[in-house]
Amino acid sequence: xxxxxxKGDGYERxxxxxxxxxxxxxxxxxxxxxxxxxxxxxxGAGKADLQGTPTVWVEAKRTEKFSPYAAMEQAERGIKAxxxxxxxxxxxxxxxxxxxxxxxxxxxxxxxxxYSSWLxxxxxxxxxxxxxxxxxxxxxxxxxxxxxxxxxxxxxxxLPQNGVLNGEDEDS
Numbered sequence: 001x002x003x004x005x006x007k008g009d010g011y012e013r014x015x016x017x018x019x020x021x022x023x024x025x026x027x028x029x030x031x032x033x034x035x036x037x038x039x040x041x042x043x044g045a046g047k048a049d050l051q052g053t054p055t056v057w058v059e060a061k062r063t064e065k066f067s068p069y070a071a072m073e074q075a076e077r078g079i080k081a082x083x084x085x086x087x088x089x090x091x092x093x094x095x096x097x098x099x100x101x102x103x104x105x106x107x108x109x110x111x112x113x114x115y116s117s118w119l120x121x122x123x124x125x126x127x128x129x130x131x132x133x134x135x136x137x138x139x140x141x142x143x144x145x146x147x148x149x150x151x152x153x154x155x156x157x158x159l160p161q162n163g164v165l166n167g168e169d170e171d172s
Contacts, residue, residue, distance in 0.1 A: 011062035011099075012049045015091060018099040019053070046078050048086070057086035066092050068105045 001009075012032040020030040030052040050058040059075035068090060075088035087110050093102040119126045127135075 007062050007095075008060070011093065012060045014099050015058075015060050015102065016050050016052075019050070024052075046074065047082070048075070048078065055086055057084060057088050059088065059090045061090060061092040062094075063092065064094050066094075066103075068092075072105065072107070 009032070016030045016032045017026075020026055020028065024030065030050055033047050033049055033051045035047075048057040049060040057075050057079050059071050059078075061071050071090040071092070072088060075090060078084075079086055079088055088106065089110075090105040091102050092105065093099065113130070116126045116128075120128075
């Protein structure tokens, strides 16, 4: 196993442990997905790097030269190939950083839905979080192909739209 692979696998384990401790009181909810990388699953698209993160597809990267768009696209390919309805989130850290100093990268529409929900829980009067995401998705559908959207065909629907989730027919 290469040094890079060992470092990446180690980061996935430490990230799983940190998230499990801080979100689920170390009950073993979040774990590293065995053999998650390398496109070895889901039609060559890989699996999420962590298991037990409800509604979130985690792509973990431990690298000095971070490529956020490539990492996000990797997560979105896995989501699309597995027909998941999870939200893509990339977590990254460099050498010498603590796990809790890791960066978290996500699409603005996803972040806005999460932040709106958080603000609502804190007592702020905000637009319904589902409405925020619906508005973002509706705007993206009518965005011309040449506009600033860099995702190509990797758009992932996180909430049902007109009773349809992930492009499935209502009859199925």
